[in-house]
Amino acid sequence: MSTTAPGKTPYYFVPQPSRHPVMSAVGLFFLILGASEWINGVTWGKYVFFLGLAWWLFVLYQWFSEAVGESEGGLYGRKIDLSYRWSMSWFIFSEVMFFGAFFTALWWARSHSVPALGSLDNALLWPDFKAVWPSVAAGATGSPAGIVEPFQTMGPFWLPTINTALLLTSGVTLTIAHHALQVGNRARTIGFMWLTVLLGIVFLCVQGYEYFHAYSDLNLKLSSGVYGSTFFMLTGFHGFHVLVGMLMLLFITLRLMKGHFTSERHFGFEGAAWYWHFVDVVWLGLYIVVYWM
Known part of the structure; x- marks a missing residue:
């Protein structure tokens, strides 16, 4: 979302609504849930932990990739x-x-x-x-x-x-x-x-x-x-x-x-x-x- 004409660096850039915060929170939920259960000896805890970790890292990769693309696209003034x-x-x-x-x-x-x-x-x-x-x-x-x-x-x-x-x-x-x-x-x-x-x-x-x-x-x-x-x-x-x-x-x-x-x-x-x-x-x-x- 830009406040200036296309092709010019905007005075201030506001990104479009994003799914990444919610998806990141979901990954963190499973990561913490799995860690707490793993510590307490529950067998499925470690699998949930690594699932949440993989989910969270994948979301961060997508999120940061979009931010890098916005920066390299000249949207950051x-x-x-x-x-x-x-x-x-x-x-x-x-x-x-x-x-x-x-x-x-x-x-x-x-x-x-x-x-x-x-x-x-x-x-x-x-x-x-x-x-x-x-x-x-x-x-x-x-x-x-x-x-x-x-x-x-x-x-x-x-x-x-x-x-x-x-x-x-x-x-x-x-x-x-x-x-x-x-x-x-x-x-x-x-x-x-x-x-x-x-x-x-x-x-x-x-x-x-x-x-x-x-x-x-x-x-x-x-x-x-x-x-x-x-x-x-x-x-x-x-x-x-x-x-x-x-x-x-x-x-x-x-x-x-x-x-x-x-x-x-x-x-x-x-x-x-x-x-x-x-x-x-x-x-x-x-x-x-x-x-x-």
Whole structure:
């Protein structure tokens, strides 16, 4: 739906009524239903889960394909560009609040909950409690009831440090690709974008090995007290965001190879870059607070 003559970029574009929101909601319904039943041991739960996931992904593919077609068809003018920029800005702000809540939970556990449990007020209730952080002492955990198995903490060397170098390097390669796109060097842009995607994949592989090492060698699990829960909560959700960001960059790279985007109009690229740099910054906070402190 356009407000200007055909062949010209509209002042503002309003898409036609679409089936995609409803179809996407249906897919999410079956995805969540299947996941909840699968967790509770119902045999058909996993089949419903994968059916809902496949349905949802197919709808998103159609939806995004239409949006790409509208963009490449010249229907998105300055107003749409501004709306996308504001939308991405608010989305990243919501992600800041998301991780802010988790960082606050970690701070509260370290600075308030654990010391309070070891205070004189709780000495009679928990006489053997060790108010130390991480919640592990020499040869035993800070669990007087014995419900937490002994574990070792995850230090910064070497896997987390390697991942830090990988993410920082990916931020540099992404910036180089952006500058190359701004000057119209598409080949250089595509090359550095593929390098950025590869660095993201390697990061996820290293983190997967880190989790294997934590479970098999350190006995560090999600059930390892407040330390284990906050460790896997923060690093796990960040890893999921790296996966999402890597997929965004992958699809942007594939669009670049198809000739999409120009030096003047490439907010799809910029939005994905904003998200990736946000993921980088969050990891730096995690690297310091979780692994060093």
